[in-house]
Amino acid sequence: MTDGRANLTATHPDASRPAGYAQLAKAVLYREYLVFVRYPANAIGGIVISVFFFGLLFYGGRMLAGRALTDSIEGIIVGYFLWTLSVGAYSSISNDIGSEVQWGTLERHVMTPFGFAPVAFLKGVAKVVRTFITSAVVLAVMLLVTGTTLQLNVLTVVVIAGLSIASVLGLGFAAGGVTVLYKRVGNWLNLLQFGFIVLISAPAFDVGWLRFLPLAQGSALLQRAMIDGTRLWEFPIPDLAILAGVAVGYVLLGYLVFQYATRRARRLGVLGDY
């Protein structure tokens, strides 16, 4: 497939220059940044709701389970942190695709000489970066409220958590594809978020095949990193390879589902119809 961007500038007199992938990345990330800082209510609302539910979980659980909950609070915080990351990444990408369909901007991203794949990937990265920022705030509040300390090696946490939620991003793309085809199904797809709790708490180290589900391996490694202080380079290579493989695999799978769904939508003539 030819990259068409080079064909353009010769036909126009005012010496325009073709944009590269770096400029594409800058444009997509900058748009996300502008929306984030200009309309902070969504992000703040998400943080408040996350903290509120954690407060319910923590204080309610302490009343009911007492010391048992306090003993396992570190694991709960790490799991909750990963859940907020997952929900943020999943819902933002699936909802974003739904919104783009509604606004008529999806077609313009499909009609780009860059190809839709890099644009969609960069949009996903932008959502992950944004979600990291809001979830970091939630994590800080959780640590303050519970008086807990965790091992926060930034490189280890970012790499493991990033690869963990990459698999969820893949699910988000798949859900976005379903939205392109069937339109108003966002609320049903959002129910999937509660399934993330099961995946995060899955005993990946005890039941081997669970490692290949989204989030399970990442959750187990993140617990070790943030509670036991295991650094990235101290994990066995096979564990990291599975984490990376699952991340890449689900992103590819999600993108393929999205591609299939958009192709079917084009066949049915419903791409962009809302």
Add this chain to the structure above:
Amino acid sequence: MTQQGKCEEQGKREERPPTVESASESADDESSVAIAVEGLRKRFGSGPDAVTAVEDVSLEIEAGSVVGLLGPNGAGKTTTIKSILGMVLPDEGSVRIHGEDVYENPRAAYAHVDAMLEGARNDYWRLTVRENLRYFATIGGVDPDSVADRHATLLDKLDLAEKADEPVRSLSRGMKQKVSLASVLASDADVVFLDEPTLGLDVESSLTLRRELRRIVAERNLTVVVSSHDMDVIEDVCDRVVIMRDGRVIADDTVSALRGRFDAQGYRITSPDFDADLLAELRDRFEVADVEYLGEQTRVEVATDSDGFYALMDYLRRHDVTLDAVETVEADLEDVFVELTGGEA
């Protein structure tokens, strides 16, 4: 276009005034064709409920020309446009944009194309006007810094300069429509599809947009396909009109040639000699469509063809009617459209 349609249109097509590009590059037909559609066919559904949206549509659109796509609701305009853009995959047929196959090599084809689709925002309302232009220039493959001057001119010409740094959501509907158009023109796309570009605009904004569209088309040698229900827009900006009905192209010609296919619809006679008796007799013998009293003068519109015109002149001469003015009432594009499509909306 069907084979029959092609034969019908061939003679008329040759009368079409050459576009800038086709005149200068007539020796190189291939390079002068911006859009080449061949045998496009699309059915939705299957079995007895299947609907044929587009049936054997073939078109060639020269670079630098503005083509209007008209048709009643359900004629297949939107499916045709979306098929050309690759947003709908046809059952049969091919589409090339500046020689690039839209289905086989979409990225190369998309380097030339942008579209403003009906009923959609087409841009981000939470970004400012200028941010939208920069964003969609980049998505369109152009470094926005390198076209900053072009963006400034575009904003100025579309009366958006004062609102350039305001979020689109805070603008009026008409302004939003103009932002949508500006964002489509923000990149280097030289083939632009505009679906109902003046929808929701007041008269003044519509005129501004049409004027600027003509100017930009001339300056940038744009190829534009306009779909609109507003015949004034089509007549005003288009070199050529393609009319569709039931998924087929039923006419493809210049506006003047289409109008010329129909006899004059009538004649307007202005005279001081029309009294009540004469008018009554005139009504008995001819189809008087309208009578207008202009002080000393009376203007009578008679619906008739050219044969009837001679009879009318003979009649007026016999009655010693002094003719101050005689005007031909010609079919406008709307009349042509109604005639060709059988009056469907």
